[in-house]
Amino acid sequence: MNTTxxxxxxxxxxxxxxxxxxxxxxxxxxxxxxxxxxxxMARTTMTEGVQPPEYRQFQGTExxxxxxxxxxxxxxxxxRVVVNRKFLMExxxxxxxxxxxxxxxxxxxxxxxxxxxxxMKVEGVIAPKIYDTDVEEAIFYD
Numbered sequence: 845m846n847t848t849x850x851x852x853x854x855x856x857x858x859x860x861x862x863x864x865x866x867x868x869x870x871x872x873x874x875x876x877x878x879x880x881x882x883x884x885m886a887r888t889t890m891t892e893g894v895q896p897p898e899y900r901q902f903q904g905t906e907x908x909x910x911x912x913x914x915x916x917x918x919x920x921x922x923x924r925v926v927v928n929r930k931f932l933m934e935x936x937x938x939x940x941x942x943x944x945x946x947x948x949x950x951x952x953x954x955x956x957x958x959x960x961x962x963x964m965k966v967e968g969v970i971a972p973k974i975y976d977t978d979v980e981e982a983i984f985y986d
Contacts, residue, residue: 845870856886857902865905872900876914880904885914923950926973932956935968 845853853870860879869875873890876899887899901910925948932954936944939958947955953969960966 853888857888859884859886861905867905869900869902874899876901876910878903878914887915923948925950925952925954926975927954927970928973931968931970935966935970938968939966 850868850870854866854868857869857875857877858866859877860881869877870888873888875886875888877886878884878901880903882903899910901908935956936958939960941959944956944958947957951972951974953971956968956970958966
């Protein structure tokens with residue numbers, strides 16, 4: 845990864861922390877991060893090269909002990925819908941609201957509803973990519 849990519853990942857791993865209090869975490873590779881209000885969680889996992897020995901977990905600015913797999917429940921209880929990231933970003937960038945509504949189900953279009961300037965409702969639909977087998981990491985760049 846280059847510096848720009850590391851900075852983007854680090855921004856994700858420090859969401860909700862004032863910029864003056866942020867520390868670099870992206871270089872740690874395997875990181876679990878829970879933002880201070882406990883609304884969002886992010887995890888990074890190295891897929892190539894030397895594997896860091898274990899995950900490091902942070903809640904806001906505090907490092908915590910890792911307790912199991914924080915994404916296990918999400919993976920086991922939700923269907924997987926694969927959509928094009930660029931189209932998703934285009935739809936989201938046309939909105940300025942704090943929250944959006946998302947509709948998703950396996951093999952169905954993903955729907956996103958939000959607002960722009962409280963004057964315009966913005967809606968988007970993205971057709972999913974459908975696979976015959978389990979979704980694997982290889983789909984990210986196909």
